[in-house]
Amino acid sequence: MAQHLLDQEAAADKASVSTESAAVRVHEKLCRSLCVLAGVAGYRSLASRALILASAKAPSLRAMQVTADGSLQVLSEAELAINERQAGEDRVILLAELLGLLQSFIGKALTLRLLREAWPNAVFDDCNSGDGEEHERTR
Amino acid sequence: MRFLTIAILGMEKSMSAQDKVVINNLPTGVLGLDEIVGGGLPEFSFNIIAGAPGSGKTTLAHQFVFANATQERPALYFTVLGESAIKMLRYQQQYTFFDPAKLPNSIRFINLSQVVLEKDLGEVLAEIIKEVEKTNPAVVVVDSFRTMVRKPQDGSSDMGLQSFIQQLSLFLASWQATTFLIGEYAEDELRDNPIFTVADGLFWMSQIAERNSVVRKLQIIKLRGQASVPGLHTFRITDAGLQAFSRTFGLSGHKSKPPSDRRLSIGIPELDKMMGGGVPEGDSVLVTGASGTGKSVLATQFIAEGIRQGEPGIVAVFEERPQAYADRAGSFGLDLEAPQKDGTLLILYLRPLDLSVDETMNEILDAVKRIGAKRLVIDSLAGFEMALSPGFREDFRESLYRMIFALTGIGVTILSTVEVDESFTEFPFSTYSISFLTDDIIRLRYVSIEGELRKILVIIKMRGGSHSQDIREYEITSKGMVIATERLKNYQRLITGIPERMNRFGDEEELSPKP
Secondary structure: OOOHHHHHHHHHOOOOOOOOHHHHHHHHHHHHHHHHHHHHHHHHHHHHHHHHHHHHHHHHHHHHEEEOOOOOOOHHHHHHHOHHHHHHHHHHHHHHHHHHHHHHHHHHHHHHHHHHHHHHOOOOOHHHHOOOOOOOOOO | HHHHHHHHHHHHHHHHOOOOOOOOEEOOEEEHHHOOOOOEEOOOOOEEEEEEOOOOHHHHHHHHHHHHOOOOOOOEEOOOOOHHHHHHHHHHHOOOOOHHHHHHEEEEEOOOOHHHHOHHHHHHHHHHHHHHHHHHHOEEEEHHHHHHHHHHOOOOOOOHHHHHHHHHHHHHHHHEEEEEEEOOOOOOHOOOOOHHHOOOEEEEEEEEOOEEEEEEEEEEEEEEEOOOOOOOEEEEEEEEEEEEOOOOOOOOOOOOOOOOOOOOOOHHHHHHOOOOOEEEEEOEEEEEEEOOOHHHHOOOOOOOHHHHOOOOOOEOOOOOOHHHHHHHHHOOOOHHHHHHOOOOOOEEEEOOOOOOOOHHHHHHHHHHHHHOOOOOEEEOHHHHHHHHHHHHHHHHHHHHHOOOOOHOOOOEEEEEEEEEOOOOOOOOOOOOHHHHHEEEEEEEEEEEEEEEEEEEEEEEOOOOOOOOEEEEEEEEOOOOOEEEEEEEEOOHHHHHOEEEEEOOOOOOOOOOOOO
């Protein structure tokens, strides 16, 4: 699902080929959507937890932090992933952790509904819904 | 001048009759609550749900929101400080009324905690106004507005809060939104609180722990525009959310059935004769007696006779299981199996744990409505009371009164049994002081005659007319209760249980030889 969101965002902005910039936009959209629902503090705590979980799998993410407004900030350029491909993969891991957290709290159905709101033109089908049990599709 | 006055009065009269605004009622989404609030919640009303934490305020608001929100007229649910919106969704989606398909287009959750923490009430109001103008909602909920109040406001005062509530109320009414403000309040805070004067509706929710049980109560303290059912109503929170049990058992709008002259046979011919042709339809009959005197047998014959005559019946049992009850009836030649299969008889086994008396009675009422029952047996009132949690027993007689009044009002004939301690110095009808609830009382008792423990029956009262004054002996046989055709003569002080035989001159005679 995380990769799918990045692909959606990359496809939406063909001018930018950077996975990194697509990832930033995904985070920003998620942040906006979730802050409405949970408040900035609510989103920030979720994002911080996701970052900790993701850092265990992608150590380069330790160079990042979640700011007071919920956005991601680089603490140490030196510790960031050495190449763009690696950075993109790390971002996918971070997003996956965030979506996983959300799903564990409010369930798959509501998580998908939140994503649909943030990406109204995106397609979310059973391939992207985690365990593939549901067959939901929207455009 | 006089003509003008008459003309104005006439105009006012016709205007009040014809031009009165119609207030639409919205479904509350809570089973039983529509009836309590007088048919549904008035549209565009500004309501406050108050109560202690855990009393069900948020769940009530959610049920209302899910019942009324549409894509065209969505609901805005503002969460403030307190329960995290994420966790609220996590828990609320466990209820069956929670429809995820309604999110986010029909129901939008908006968190205002940042505004509340960083800014003042004016900014909160501005934020709510902005969202309302953008969304045009039919329903607005602020959960919980009390947390906003508790946050210290620079230069704020009670008037500041009142002003906030007042402006919010005016704005939301103009935007044709039905509103709920949710707040944690203790009961004593409800009195003389100026905030509540703004509200059109004030819902007070509470839960009281008594011994090991918890009683949840709901009171509509005020509701402008329509008559709600007064008093405290029991409610329960289940997987389906709140379910409220009206004090009038959902029968407040029903027309009373006109009194009937019809008599219902009990299925015991001699008893029918003693009662002047049977039990008047719509009466409440109390059968009292000691253990083993045949109260349940009489009740079973009453219900079986009804089935035989095409009158569906309900038996509410508390002291034995339905199969055992049916088996015992079978031993008297009364078939209760077939009518259960064909749906003309329901034997309800009610041994609730922590259920309120209103819930239990609601179950009986549902069954009565479901099969169109004409006869109801409650066997026994003592078992009924014992099955209730201690906290509910105080309400037992009052609730019983309301149920009997409601059911007999729609023409159901009720026969209740109650056990009394056998006393040889008194002749009590009931240990429950519930005789006033009944139209007719049949008293069964043991008497000691000639070295035998025999049984006598007497009709104590029949509100609907005259009845036999006889004291009759009866037996419980394989065909049920069989009553002697003649009164028990030649004895006096029969009702003491230790009668004395009279000789042919009317004098007392020793019953047993002297040693």
